[in-house]
Amino acid sequence: xxxxxxxxxxxxxxxxxxxxxxxxxxxxxxxxxxxxxxxxxxxxxxxxxxxxxxxxxxxxxxxxxxxxxxxxxxxxxxxxxxxxxxxxxxxxxxxxxxxxxxxxxxxxxxxxxxxxxxxxxxxxxxxxxxxxxxxxxxxxxxxxxxxxxxxxxxxxxxxxxxxxxxxxxxxxxxxxxxxxxxxxxxxxxxxxxxxxxxxxxxxxxxxxxxxxxxxxxxxxxxxxxxxxxxxxxxxxxxxxxxxxxxxxxxxxxxxxxxxxxxxxxxxxxxxxxxxxxxxxxxxxxxxxxxxxxxxxxxxxxxxxxxxxxxxxxxxxxxxxxxxxxxxxxxxxxxxxxxxxxxx
Amino acid sequence: xxxxxxxxxxxxxxxxxxxxxxxxxxxxxxxxxxxxxxxxxxxxxxxxxxxxxxxxxxxxxxxxxxxxxxxxxxxxxxxxxxxxxxxxxxxxxxxxxxxxxxxxxxxxxxxxxxxxxxxxxxxxxxxxxxxxxxxxxxxxxxxxxxxxxxxxxxxxxxx
Numbered sequence: 001x002x003x004x005x006x007x008x009x010x011x012x013x014x015x016x017x018x019x020x021x022x023x024x025x026x027x028x029x030x031x032x033x034x035x036x037x038x039x040x041x042x043x044x045x046x047x048x049x050x051x052x053x054x055x056x057x058x059x060x061x062x063x064x065x066x067x068x069x070x071x072x073x074x075x076x077x078x079x080x081x082x083x084x085x086x087x088x089x090x091x092x093x094x095x096x097x098x099x100x101x102x103x104x105x106x107x108x109x110x111x112x113x114x115x116x117x118x119x120x121x122x123x124x125x126x127x128x129x130x131x132x133x134x135x136x137x138x139x140x141x142x143x144x145x146x147x148x149x150x151x152x153x154x155x156x157x158x159x160x161x162x163x164x165x166x167x168x169x170x171x172x173x174x175x176x177x178x179x180x181x182x183x184x185x186x187x188x189x190x191x192x193x194x195x196x197x198x199x200x201x202x203x204x205x206x207x208x209x210x211x212x213x214x215x216x217x218x219x220x221x222x223x224x225x226x227x228x229x230x231x232x233x234x235x236x237x238x239x240x241x242x243x244x245x246x247x248x249x250x251x252x253x254x255x256x257x258x259x260x261x262x263x264x265x266x267x268x269x270x271x272x273x274x275x276x277x278x279x280x281x282x283x284x285x286x287x288x289x290x291x292x293x294x295x296x297x298x299x300x301x302x303x304x305x306x307x308x309x310x311x312x313x314x315x316x317x318x319x320x321x322x323x324x325x326x327x328x329x330x331x332x333x334x335x336x337x338x339x340x341x342x343x
Numbered sequence: 344x345x346x347x348x349x350x351x352x353x354x355x356x357x358x359x360x361x362x363x364x365x366x367x368x369x370x371x372x373x374x375x376x377x378x379x380x381x382x383x384x385x386x387x388x389x390x391x392x393x394x395x396x397x398x399x400x401x402x403x404x405x406x407x408x409x410x411x412x413x414x415x416x417x418x419x420x421x422x423x424x425x426x427x428x429x430x431x432x433x434x435x436x437x438x439x440x441x442x443x444x445x446x447x448x449x450x451x452x453x454x455x456x457x458x459x460x461x462x463x464x465x466x467x468x469x470x471x472x473x474x475x476x477x478x479x480x481x482x483x484x485x486x487x488x489x490x491x492x493x494x495x496x497x498x499x500x501x502x
């Protein structure tokens with residue numbers, strides 16, 4: 001006898017993106033709407049994305065409506081409402097949490113609170129049939145750079161995280177230093193093509209040998225000094241650099257950041273005896289990181305599960321997908337669910 | 344009368360140490376506005392302030408550039424420390440929409456990086472302004488404008 005499919009509506013508002021998605025049985029994405037990536041965004045005007053709660057408030061209902069329509073389902077077909085309720089910006093999370101609670105109450109469906117970071121890893125797991133445990137998971141984005149040990153698909157233990165800047169923030173700020181457009185991640189990647197990653201020996205901040213924490217602030221400052229001189233006395237050379245030199249700096253920076261992420265991930269793998277590496281988050285879209293991780297995993301006979309590029313940045317499909325496993329275990333939240341800014 | 348204390352730190356470690364000292368003279372209700380270019384030590388100084396306020400895990404005090412606001416319980420839960428970064432914000436209005444009004448209360452200290460981007464939103468509040476600048480290699484020049492008597496004493500004693 002075939003089990004009845006489980007259809008979950010997911011909502012995500014933890015940082016800049018307002019997103020909603022409908023996912024069936026944890027894997028089949030019926031719709032995934034991210035406000036900044038749709039025409040909806042244009043309707044709300046502005047080239048510069050509005051940050052913070054008001055923008056979420058304006059977009060949340062149209063985004064949910066669109067996700068349900070695109071999925072071709074009716075509210076009656078939805079078995080549960082899931083929402084990323086931590087971590088993030090409290091006032092932004094509040095918008096998603098309130099919308100999800102209201103819908104769960106109105107439709108009389110269970111509510112499932114999901115950790116946004118944990119959901120990023122679900123993007124990596126989504127496409128694979130099986131996963132050999134234990135696994136080491138790297139979440140790398142503009143706001144986070146953390147390593148976890150995954151004892152099961154639902155239980156994560158943090159092994160280390162950044163002590164200053166997140167890796168994605170490093171990409172963004174180095175793009176600014178080099179005069180490249182926002183968002184910095186794709187800009188650096190594009191500019192680094194054709195650049196020599198060995199042109200400049202930027203530091204790989206590994207902290208001490210044992211640590212699984214990250215530090216990217218020193219790398220950013222090293223690029224700054226390289227471009228503006230150690231004395232920082234207003235000699236910004238970037239304007240007079242050839243495109244090749246800028247490409248070389250971008251490539252060298254990218255390589256330093258990627259090397260650090262890979263070395264630390266391998267260190268974590270060895271520590272916990274992992275068989276699988278999971279990678280998710282916005283920076284997981286970076287080709288140099290994807291290729292480097294694949295290479296490292298091949299050499300060490302590990303299987304790599306990395307989020308497809310389309311699901312690296314914040315989205316709600318990952319929320320609805322992870323919620324399926326909570327649903328199966330009956331791990332529901334009460335209607336008193338509150339946003340939590342920190343994990 | 345405009346008063347100013349200027350201190351040069353020789354390393355990130357010294358910048359953190361200065362933050363610890365500043366923390367001892369901070370009180371609830373105060374807004375600390377930090378300005379200075381990329382890599383000038385704002386996050387390090389704040390790491391020190393969090394340490395000085397007995398944040399539970401000060402090594403994990405990190406940059407909120409993307410997440411916009413980090414929040415820590417400090418001084419044994421007596422105070423909340425809000426660490427805001429205005430780097431990505433486009434206007435004082437966006438800053439206000441972060442819920443800034445809710446952060447301004449007697450049992451909270453608010454630290455704002457890139458405060459120059461949203462200065463009008465801070466008008467009329469009790470402010471401590473700290474300007475950071477590069478001063479060659481790992482050195483940073485840190486200026487504290489109009490420090491309280493208590494803060495002046497703390498910093499003078501350590502000179």
